[in-house]
Amino acid sequence: MEKTGKPTINDVARIAGVSKKTVSRVINRSPLLNQDTRARVEAVIAELGYVPNVQARALALRHNFLLGLIHDNPNAQMVMNVQAGILEAIRDTEFELIVRPIDRGSSTMLADVRAFLERQRLYGVLILPPVSENDMLADVCNDLGTRYVRMGSTALDAPEHMVASNDSDVVVEAVNHLISLGHSRIGLIAGPHGFRSARERRKGFEQALSEAGIKLPRSLIADGNYTFESGLAAADRLLDLSPRPTAIFASNDEMAAATLHAARRRGMSVPEDLSIIGFDDTAIASHIWPPMTTVHWPIISMGRSAALKLLADFFGDDQAVEEPSLFPSTLIHRASVAPPRAGS
Amino acid sequence: MEKTGKPTINDVARIAGVSKKTVSRVINRSPLLNQDTRARVEAVIAELGYVPNVQARALALRHNFLLGLIHDNPNAQMVMNVQAGILEAIRDTEFELIVRPIDRGSSTMLADVRAFLERQRLYGVLILPPVSENDMLADVCNDLGTRYVRMGSTALDAPEHMVASNDSDVVVEAVNHLISLGHSRIGLIAGPHGFRSARERRKGFEQALSEAGIKLPRSLIADGNYTFESGLAAADRLLDLSPRPTAIFASNDEMAAATLHAARRRGMSVPEDLSIIGFDDTAIASHIWPPMTTVHWPIISMGRSAALKLLADFFGDDQAVEEPSLFPSTLIHRASVAPPRAGS
DNA sequence: TTGTACGCGTTATCAT
DNA sequence: ATGATAACGCGTACAA
Numbered sequence: 001m002e003k004t005g006k007p008t009i010n011d012v013a014r015i016a017g018v019s020k021k022t023v024s025r026v027i028n029r030s031p032l033l034n035q036d037t038r039a040r041v042e043a044v045i046a047e048l049g050y051v052p053n054v055q056a057r058a059l060a061l062r063h064n065f066l067l068g069l070i071h072d073n074p075n076a077q078m079v080m081n082v083q084a085g086i087l088e089a090i091r092d093t094e095f096e097l098i099v100r101p102i103d104r105g106s107s108t109m110l111a112d113v114r115a116f117l118e119r120q121r122l123y124g125v126l127i128l129p130p131v132s133e134n135d136m137l138a139d140v141c142n143d144l145g146t147r148y149v150r151m152g153s154t155a156l157d158a159p160e161h162m163v164a165s166n167d168s169d170v171v172v173e174a175v176n177h178l179i180s181l182g183h184s185r186i187g188l189i190a191g192p193h194g195f196r197s198a199r200e201r202r203k204g205f206e207q208a209l210s211e212a213g214i215k216l217p218r219s220l221i222a223d224g225n226y227t228f229e230s231g232l233a234a235a236d237r238l239l240d241l242s243p244r245p246t247a248i249f250a251s252n253d254e255m256a257a258a259t260l261h262a263a264r265r266r267g268m269s270v271p272e273d274l275s276i277i278g279f280d281d282t283a284i285a286s287h288i289w290p291p292m293t294t295v296h297w298p299i300i301s302m303g304r305s306a307a308l309k310l311l312a313d314f315f316g317d318d319q320a321v322e323e324p325s326l327f328p329s330t331l332i333h334r335a336s337v338a339p340p341r342a343g344s
Numbered sequence: 345m346e347k348t349g350k351p352t353i354n355d356v357a358r359i360a361g362v363s364k365k366t367v368s369r370v371i372n373r374s375p376l377l378n379q380d381t382r383a384r385v386e387a388v389i390a391e392l393g394y395v396p397n398v399q400a401r402a403l404a405l406r407h408n409f410l411l412g413l414i415h416d417n418p419n420a421q422m423v424m425n426v427q428a429g430i431l432e433a434i435r436d437t438e439f440e441l442i443v444r445p446i447d448r449g450s451s452t453m454l455a456d457v458r459a460f461l462e463r464q465r466l467y468g469v470l471i472l473p474p475v476s477e478n479d480m481l482a483d484v485c486n487d488l489g490t491r492y493v494r495m496g497s498t499a500l501d502a503p504e505h506m507v508a509s510n511d512s513d514v515v516v517e518a519v520n521h522l523i524s525l526g527h528s529r530i531g532l533i534a535g536p537h538g539f540r541s542a543r544e545r546r547k548g549f550e551q552a553l554s555e556a557g558i559k560l561p562r563s564l565i566a567d568g569n570y571t572f573e574s575g576l577a578a579a580d581r582l583l584d585l586s587p588r589p590t591a592i593f594a595s596n597d598e599m600a601a602a603t604l605h606a607a608r609r610r611g612m613s614v615p616e617d618l619s620i621i622g623f624d625d626t627a628i629a630s631h632i633w634p635p636m637t638t639v640h641w642p643i644i645s646m647g648r649s650a651a652l653k654l655l656a657d658f659f660g661d662d663q664a665v666e667e668p669s670l671f672p673s674t675l676i677h678r679a680s681v682a683p684p685r686a687g688s
Numbered sequence: 689t690t691g692t693a694c695g696c697g698t699t700a701t702c703a704t
Numbered sequence: 705a706t707g708a709t710a711a712c713g714c715g716t717a718c719a720a
Binding site for chain 1: 402425459462572631632
């Protein structure tokens with residue numbers, strides 16, 4: 001014991017006058033343990049300041065006390081928010097978070113993830129959209145026996161493996177809001193085709209217009225890919241139209257900010273000349289001028305909940321955390337929306 | 345071997361007809377090895393698809409193949425950028441990144457970090473500002489024999505432990521730019537007192553004015569704490585002055601964006617009525633309207649370099665990565681700066 | 689240059 | 705309810 005300075009399970013066992021295994025049982029909260037023995041061992045543990053060696057446990061248990069965050073995401077703020085939620089969930093536990101960005105486009109992506117999971121033997125992984133939409137990734141996890149939870153804009157998996165929002169519903173609400181204000185020429189800046197979230201948001205957009213009996217010419221839909229630059233180009237395309245749309249729904253905040261940017265660049269006033277609604281409620285939405293109406297996506301809560309789902313069987317029945325799987329998004333009203341100008 | 349399906353070092357040794365130790369030497373690139381033996385073992389490794397078990401290595405070596413990122417940072421974008429740099433550095437290595445936010449204000453902070461390092465036995469840690477300015481944290485690392493690299497706005501430690509920028513110099517340049525345009529009533533939105541970066545930026549600000557012979561009334565300095573909200577309050581204080589400043593330097597982009605926000609809220613035009621310069625060159629600086637002149641802080645490069653410094657003795661002489669310790673920031677000219685209005 | 693025996697600190701098996 | 709002993713997979717003396 002004196003060699004490294006750190007007490008081991010052997011030291012605890014010797015001093016407490018029990019076997020290693022008994023100490024191990026105390027650590028792992030084994031139910032079949034005499035109360036007195038447990039108390040005695042715990043006293044020694046406290047006295048020695050003994051802390052189990054995680055590397056040794058990992059070797060014996062064949063898994064680490066680590067959670068993985070797998071993502072391939074264009075939106076830094078979103079990744080940060082998810083991280084914040086996860087870290088909140090594992091605060092004061094022995095778990096840590098390891099971040100693993102991957103390249104969705106790479107042909108070796110699945111093999112890379114598999115190698116990563118095999119090597120690190122994580123307790124479980126959280127998978128962010130858009131790569132969370134790839135079912136083959138979930139297959140790899142199942143194959144390797146790695147717990148996983150996917151995050152997404154709609155349910156893609158069983159509740160224990162999924163934390164989802166209801167993108168299309170809330171977009172219907174957002175567009176209805178524009179319609180109720182008198183808008184009828186409403187443009188959409190869509191997200192990239194491969195993204196389920198992009199499809200869901202577009203679906204909600206089209207549904208709202210259709211339910212209101214408004215015809216949607218193809219020209220009012222401009223494709224973007226969730227980046228600011230693509231939003232700029234898409235907004236320019238929309239604003240070059242004649243007549244111009246009086247309102248634009250952008251599929252994320254970044255592109256909504258770009259729309260505002262494009263409008264101001266050509267001297268238009270927002271919301272007087274153009275109403276804009278974004279999606280995500282990232283920091284930029286409330287920081288730009290005018291503050292932007294957007295959809296709040298409860299991403300921090302989703303991250304926390306996803307982590308708790310992953311840890312559910314670790315906590316056991318103690319907490320019985322029945323984490324929800326659906327997190328409704330909500331429309332945040334700010335200053336980028338107004339009725340259309342008379343006669344426009 | 346057939347039990348878990350995964351080949352171990354023993355399998356490789358048996359099939360290659362050598363001892364475990366020899367295989368171990370191959371894995372660890374031991375120089376004293378017969379070339380033939382090495383080739384033979386490597387062939388078996390490839391054939392079996394053998395991958396060393398990191399948990400077992402961690403136990404034997406007493407350290408993991410993990411890098412830690414310790415931070416207590418108000419700026420999400422900055423943390424993301426550092427992460428991006430680090431992850432770029434460890435891509436294609438066996439290292440992974442584990443993220444550890446801490447509470448700078450907590451009285452148990454040092455003890456928490458110590459416990460974290462003792463438990464995880466990381467290969468090394470990167471420490472972000474502002475907590476990187478705390479020398480006691482470095483002491484803890486030294487004490488535990490954990491490699492560390494600190495990031496900061498000025499050199500705080502030996503080169504092998506430090507990656508720094510030159511905040512005060514570049515702020516001098518930024519303010520000189522304003523002065524050369526004819527500004528003389530220039531306001532400062534300072535960062536929080538505890539931050540070295542805040543002090544450095546303020547130092548540069550005061551130095552530039554002093555060198556130009558411009559007197560700086562105390563009222564032209566408003567305190568902020570790097571958040572958008574604090575920037576809003578500080579900007580309002582400055583803009584309530586009479587006469588008003590014709591230009592404002594904000595110690596980070598978040599507060600610069602808030603300054604723009606505050607100016608527009610009261611109907612002012614930027615840059616016509618007010619020039620603004622920020623610091624960080626985060627995404628918001630180029631996304632808002634008008635695009636904001638700011639200081640580009642090469643944070644991604646710094647993150648990458650910091651990680652490479654940490655891994656220097658792992659790579660050994662192979663790469664001999666003499667990573668730089670100083671990363672000069674540069675002024676990015678955009679559209680939020682113009683000469684003051686005549687007569688103002 | 690290569691092999692043997694043992695240590696790293698924990699959990700699992702199977703007794704009692 | 706508790707203990708002796710064998711894994712877990714790899715690295716290191718030290719010997720050969």
